[in-house]
Amino acid sequence: MTGSEDQRPTPASVADLPNLAKALDDDRFRQFLDHVPFAVAVSELGQGERLVYGNIEFERLTGLHAEDLQGQQWNVLPSSPSVDGGGELAVALLENEEYLGVFSVRAPDAVRSVDAWSNTIVDDVGAPLFRLLALSERDRSDVEAALTQSLVEKDVLLKELQHRVKNNLQMITALIRMEARNAQRQEESERFGHLAGRIEALSILYRSLYGSNETETVDLGIYVSQIATSVMAVHAVEGIRLDMKVDTWLVSVNVAMPVGLVVNELMTNALKYAFAGRNGGEIKVRCTVDNDGCKILVSDDGVGLSNNADWPRRGKLSAMIVQSVKQNAHADIDVVSEPGSGVAVTITFKRENATAKED
CATH class of the missing domain: 3.30.565.10 (Histidine kinase-like ATPase, C-terminal domain)
Known part of the structure; x- marks a missing residue:
């Protein structure tokens, strides 16, 4: 069942395997899962969902031994909230299916960034039998590159926002000064002039911040x-x-x-x-x-x-x-x-x- 290099299984493909219930009782299939290049864990559904299997890669990523998983619930997973601000992995896999996102897994020897998938396995009549979780570790260079790209994108958006705010402040100042010139009474004109001056002072401050790398x-x-x-x-x-x-x-x-x-x-x-x-x-x-x-x-x-x-x-x-x-x-x-x-x-x-x- 090893297949060629181009046919190596992926987390998504394992999640779609038919007849997983029968396959898990087959030692050869368990041996196959033990050697796939990503982490796999399976829980048995029913009254009180419990974990029944974790492969070798799952042990390495999480630091949890297969025998220690038996009978445990998903909250045993040592994970942090997803990097995009979502919930814990143990919660996400119960609420969603297919691709869950990127999570940090806190193993005893390291903190690893992983992509996570979840899928429910059903029998021939559609009754849910098992829940499968697959984790694929991200290369650190990929993680750093993704974070760098995210920071660059946020910086571009921030600079665009700053540019618009600066322009808006200048436009507001110009409009107020125009109203001040058109004011019928001297008192109104002076009030407009004072307001325009205050906004211009803030606009100068904003330009000072916008033109430098300092934000504080x-x-x-x-x-x-x-x-x-x-x-x-x-x-x-x-x-x-x-x-x-x-x-x-x-x-x-x-x-x-x-x-x-x-x-x-x-x-x-x-x-x-x-x-x-x-x-x-x-x-x-x-x-x-x-x-x-x-x-x-x-x-x-x-x-x-x-x-x-x-x-x-x-x-x-x-x-x-x-x-x-x-x-x-x-x-x-x-x-x-x-x-x-x-x-x-x-x-x-x-x-x-x-x-x-x-x-």
């Missing part, structure tokens, strides 16, 4: 400088200068995001209100890093606040953003202002509170 960190200095440049371009006022100096430093996205939004808020407010009735002025932006941590400074030499408590105002979105900085980076925020002397807001946080945390 962003260069805070570069991010702050990009936001400052963007705000100046959108709300440019003749005679207003930007004095900017930044140090580069990688920080957690959860820190960079609210810091960038605060910088956007402060610069937008300064360009709109700080220099009312004046011919010019200066906005200063600093991102300085030392051994202790980082300081972000946004200041202007404009008209100033009547009261330091005027920013951020309770109940406003800017107050929520400031609170996010305090929570995510354990930051201290200092607001200094006097009428006619401008506004200076300093955000200070320690180095250990700004790095990406591992799960």
Whole structure:
């Protein structure tokens, strides 16, 4: 029953063998199964399904000896859930037939990746008699190649998704700015402008992540400088200068995001209100890093606040953003202002509170 090399049995072909009930009582057939190049195990159906056979390859793959299988149920199999996120092999073979998928088998000497098939053997009148399980070990190089291909495909899909999100953010920003220009009332226009600026700050952050191999960190200095440049371009006022100096430093996205939004808020407010009735002025932006941590400074030499408590105002979105900085980076925020002397807001946080945390 050995046949030629081209006619070697496959797991699927053994599962389709007729008259398995009779064949299992034949020692010659058992010897044949003992030497097929894949694992085979058989259970007898009926009241309380029990295993009755396992071949030599099954013993090698699973570490279970044939005599230890006798009378056991399928949950004796030392397998992990399928690699595609499905259930345990012992559950899958009871619920499905034909090809079951790829599973990890935890034998005492190694963890092996196997393809699994299951089939129910019936008698001449269709009554179920046996359940057959066939396992074929995957070559490690094949497994690694499949995993690599899967990762490549997922990476392509992720980059496509990132590209679409980036484009959508830019389109949303453009639409909001268009609505702001068409707004009938000045108050409506300002609200639209503030919203567009916040979305643009997030879009810049997303572009920073999309353009690098990092997914958890962003260069805070570069991010702050990009936001400052963007705000100046959108709300440019003749005679207003930007004095900017930044140090580069990688920080957690959860820190960079609210810091960038605060910088956007402060610069937008300064360009709109700080220099009312004046011919010019200066906005200063600093991102300085030392051994202790980082300081972000946004200041202007404009008209100033009547009261330091005027920013951020309770109940406003800017107050929520400031609170996010305090929570995510354990930051201290200092607001200094006097009428006619401008506004200076300093955000200070320690180095250990700004790095990406591992799960």
